[in-house]
Amino acid sequence: MTRLDSWGLTPLLRELRFPLVAVVAAFLVAGLIVLILGDNPLDMYWLLVGTAFTWPDGIGYTLFYATPLVFTGLAVAVAFRCGLLNIGAEGQLYVAAFAAAWVGIELADLPGVFLLPICAAAAILSGAIWGGIPGVLKARFGSHEVINTIMLNFIAVALVSYFTQYHYKVPGDPILQTAPVGEGAHLARLGSIVPGLPERIPLNLAFVLAVVACGLVYVFLWKTKWGYEIRATGENPGAAEYGGISVRTQIVVAMAISGGLAGMVGINEVLGYRHRYYDGFSDNYGFTGIAVALLGRNHPAGVLVAALLFAVLQRGGVQVDAFTADVSKDIVQILQGLVVLFVAAEAMFRFRIRPAAERVA
């Protein structure tokens, strides 16, 4: 037990109890809605959850959909551990994806050993800068990061859209996307590595990177001095300052790391999937990341699980839309909303249950 505790897992399991109840409750309510609509809820459950785990397409696509959500979930979680709410992951990932494509186009002739890491670095760095700006604004002028990250989202989307349209589109292409990146910037699909997984499934090495990122964020936050300083700032900035931690520096660092993590979505999208920047590619990954972090209790392992859950819903949503008579894909959005709602309602439960639990302890 003590060994587990040193990994931070026992508290995590305890933390995951409520999200689990919330998910089950949300599924039950959604099933009731489907029943009222006149379709069979069991069919809906199968389409929603069962098809997400068929081999190879179900699992392949589910993990592919989970990849960006792991990155944005981590991004929000890291900022949150520092007491900051990063609503700007959406803008950060747009800037990063475009930067990765831009480098991939401009340096297209470089061999892959150089081009791939440079493109990936461009994505992380540009995301970090875009996330760092509101960090600096907060640290220097005290302006609230929620407002600034939202505003920077609008700027990011408009900016990359402008560059795509007027400078990097193939002339005559009616679709708003850039020219393709150089061959060297293509990240290998897992289908070319894992036997039995067809290469047509867009799941790529970025997923492995996402899992590794979870591990790194965990080690960083709980096993290093810098991570401790960030968490200390989040828990109690006054005490942290008193203890010799520069709160201002921590704010900037946490926001930059958060932005860099969000920027990794660009690696999956541009280098691993489309091999070009496609305008409007993000399915609100940045905002779903907030729900992922909330559900995952701002812990990397929780984020991974929560991202998988949302990916299952995304994969299943298409199937439900296609293969039921009356239920549309909106049921998935209702389900997502219910999950978040029930997780948020946890505060109420906790308020009632905790005193009892403490008495037992």
Add this chain to the structure above:
Amino acid sequence: MRLLLALAPLVSAAACAPGAADDPSRVEVGIVFDIGGKDDRSFNAAAWAGVKCAETGFLPDGRTSCGRPPLGIVLRDVEPGTPTSIEPAMRAFAERHYDLIIGVGFAQGPIMEVVARDYPDVRFAIIDGVIFEDDGKTPKKNVASLVFNEHEGSYLVGVIAAKTSRTQTLGFVGGMDIPLIRRFAKGYEEGARSVNPDIRVIENYVGVTDAAWNNPGKGKELSMAQIGRGADVIFAAAGNSGLGAFDAVEQAGTENGRARRFVIGVDSNQNGVKPGFVLTSMIKRVDTAVYDIVKKVVDGGFTGGFHVFGLEGDGVGYVVDEYNRDLVSPEAIAAAEEARTKIVAGEITVTDAMAQ
């Protein structure tokens, strides 16, 4: 208790519903809509009407007959909502070996190209797009590319516009400045010039990005400017932005009960949008094209490659109905019908701005 009574039939209906099991002996058709979704009252809606007609013999409202027999198909549809959902939706149908998978809109072209390559035995159809083999020249064998001769239909409304205009000045408001829309403009202009070689045609585009389809404010602004320069018939080929032109002609008002300026609708029949102000609509029969390709699959006569829908077979055309019967003169209709006959017979060749 009342609630329980209301729920009871629903619950029992759900209990004996056949569920997701489809009858494999029937032809299975899957359709993947554009981001706009099937209720956009225009392009996607027309495709939806076509497949719904093939499934039930009725329009999507479930009451009005579509005038064609149902084909006994199993129909499934997906509204992707996001760009990342289009490919898995298409693949979901392909994995289950559907007999026909329809993609709505040219934006699905690159995705269908990849999926059609992975499933060479599955038949696909794309509306407004063309898909080639890897050599970039031969049309793909298992994909039917459904394209429309918009320039021919535009020619006819150009004739009607020129016959109606008192100022002999016409306007054209295009959405996004792309070759497809230039095609509408060129046909319109040629039709007008066939009536009066000296007629003036003012041509404007809302923009050069996707946003150009969805900016009614700019569409109205351009139309007002054209009206200011004397245009009294405006052809709007601009998606949602075109509705701005409808507002502009309405604002120009009426004189002795007749509108002073007119607008010409596009794609779907928009005559009823502002009754009295809409001269006619240049329609693309996406519904007919979709129904026909489904029918070919059912009859076993599916062929890949280009399926061109022109004036012949009413793939494109103009509408005269109860909303505009009093607006278009019999003379204008006679001229348009004559032009139609000549184009079909090959006596008139309308310039195709996309082929240039």
